[in-house]
Amino acid sequence: MSANSGQVIGKTEEIVLQAKEAVRQRRPGTIERVGDHLKREWQLYVLLLPTILWLLVFLYKPMYGLQIAFKDYSVFRGVAGSPWVGFEHFLTLFENDQFLRALKNTVIISFYGLLFGFPVPILIALMFNEILNQTFKKTAQTIVYLPHFISSVIIAGIVMTAFSPSAGIVNTILGWFGFDPIYFLTKAEWFRPIFIGTGIWQEAGFQSIVYLAAIAGVSPTLYESAVVDGASRWQMMWKITIPSILPTIIIMLIIRIGNILEVGFEMIILLYQPATYSTADVVNTFIYRQGIQGGQYDLAAAAGLFNAVVAFVLVMTANTISKRYSRTSLW
Numbered sequence: 001m002s003a004n005s006g007q008v009i010g011k012t013e014e015i016v017l018q019a020k021e022a023v024r025q026r027r028p029g030t031i032e033r034v035g036d037h038l039k040r041e042w043q044l045y046v047l048l049l050p051t052i053l054w055l056l057v058f059l060y061k062p063m064y065g066l067q068i069a070f071k072d073y074s075v076f077r078g079v080a081g082s083p084w085v086g087f088e089h090f091l092t093l094f095e096n097d098q099f100l101r102a103l104k105n106t107v108i109i110s111f112y113g114l115l116f117g118f119p120v121p122i123l124i125a126l127m128f129n130e131i132l133n134q135t136f137k138k139t140a141q142t143i144v145y146l147p148h149f150i151s152s153v154i155i156a157g158i159v160m161t162a163f164s165p166s167a168g169i170v171n172t173i174l175g176w177f178g179f180d181p182i183y184f185l186t187k188a189e190w191f192r193p194i195f196i197g198t199g200i201w202q203e204a205g206f207q208s209i210v211y212l213a214a215i216a217g218v219s220p221t222l223y224e225s226a227v228v229d230g231a232s233r234w235q236m237m238w239k240i241t242i243p244s245i246l247p248t249i250i251i252m253l254i255i256r257i258g259n260i261l262e263v264g265f266e267m268i269i270l271l272y273q274p275a276t277y278s279t280a281d282v283v284n285t286f287i288y289r290q291g292i293q294g295g296q297y298d299l300a301a302a303a304g305l306f307n308a309v310v311a312f313v314l315v316m317t318a319n320t321i322s323k324r325y326s327r328t329s330l331w
Contacts, residue, residue, distance in 0.1 A: 069305045073298040082298075089302035099303060102286040105279060110260040113196050118256060120204040122249060125211035126237060144205030156270035159198055160185060185271060188279045195271065195280070199264060207252075214248040215241060247328040254322055254330055258315035261307050283307050 038045065064079070069089055071082040093099045124144060131137040147155070162168050165181040175181065184190040218241060226236045265284040272280035283303060291300025315330075323329035 066301065066305055068298050069302040071298060073301070075297075089299050090306065092299060093302055093306065098281070099286055101278070102281045102283050106261050106263055106282040109192055109195065109263050109282065112192065113199060114256055114260065116196060117200045117204065118253065120200055121207035122211050124204060124208040125215060126241065128208065128212060129215050129241065130233060130237070144208070147202040148206035150202070152266040153270065155198065155202055156267060159194065159271065163194065186273065186275045188276045191272065191276045191280045195264075195267065198267065210252060211245055211248060214245040218244040250322050250326055250328045251330060254315065254318045257318040258311050260314060261311055
């Protein structure tokens with residue numbers, strides 16, 4: 001290589017370095033970019049501000065109290081003044097027969113609720129999608145959605161009236177066939193079917209809105225092509241509709257698995273009684289009795305933290321499995 005060639009290469013490299021340095025100096029920093037973005041989109045952040053404040057006040061600030069689960073908490077000493085006891089309350093929980101019973105009931109009720117309750121909104125959405133008469137469709141949707149907007153207290157009253165041994169419609173029908181009246185709500189073996197059935201009736205219609213929205217997003221050209229090929233409505237549902245909304249179904253399933261320990265607290269409180277504790281008592285009602293009624297705030301906090309950790313692990317596990325095998329996930 002000649003001397004002139006070396007000088008040209010060196011000069012070229014020097015020019016490239018100077019150009020890079022000039023670009024770097026002109027490029028705004030991270031803080032400047034964020035500032036420009038906030039100035040440009042400030043209206044959106046103003047709209048978002050109430051939600052952020054709500055999250056901070058009601059979700060993140062209470063996390064300070066999680067340390068109660070690791071302390072011998074006293075109302076008079078406060079959170080900061082109560083002495084640390086480590087995992088003592090968690091050991092007490094797993095030695096407590098009532099907590100183990102509540103955990104077992106929670107898992108069983110959630111499992112059967114998932115098994116029988118999760119497919120129902122999907123079926124409702126598929127059926128609504130097949131209704132061609134718009135007037136009938138809107139009327140049916142209104143009727144099915146309505147129970148979601150009824151207070152849990154009223155729903156519990158309806159259930160107690162329907163299953164009343166004296167004037168309930170269920171026992172009236174049983175009487176027509178010669179059966180003796182049954183006080184269902186005092187029978188431990190009947191509590192789970194009644195509770196799960198009530199939950200499905202109250203929420204399935206409203207939950208179907210998510211799947212109806214997913215169905216509405218399916219391209220009409222797919223159905224038009226299927227009609228040209230001679231496919232029936234049944235075939236289009238199985239070959240087009242269900243596969244198209246499968247990602248939505250998986251996402252909703254992951255969320256449902258994460259809430260497997262979150263059983264309807266209000267409805268159980270309204271319906272259960274000591275005679276049905278063996279099948280009706282769940283983790284949330286145990287926390288209520290121990291924390292609010294019994295004043296054992298530290299033990300109740302430990303149970304609540306255990307509940308949250310298990311839910312987190314379930315969501316992470318379900319999301320990982322879904323991401324690996326179906327390429328669909330929450331994140």
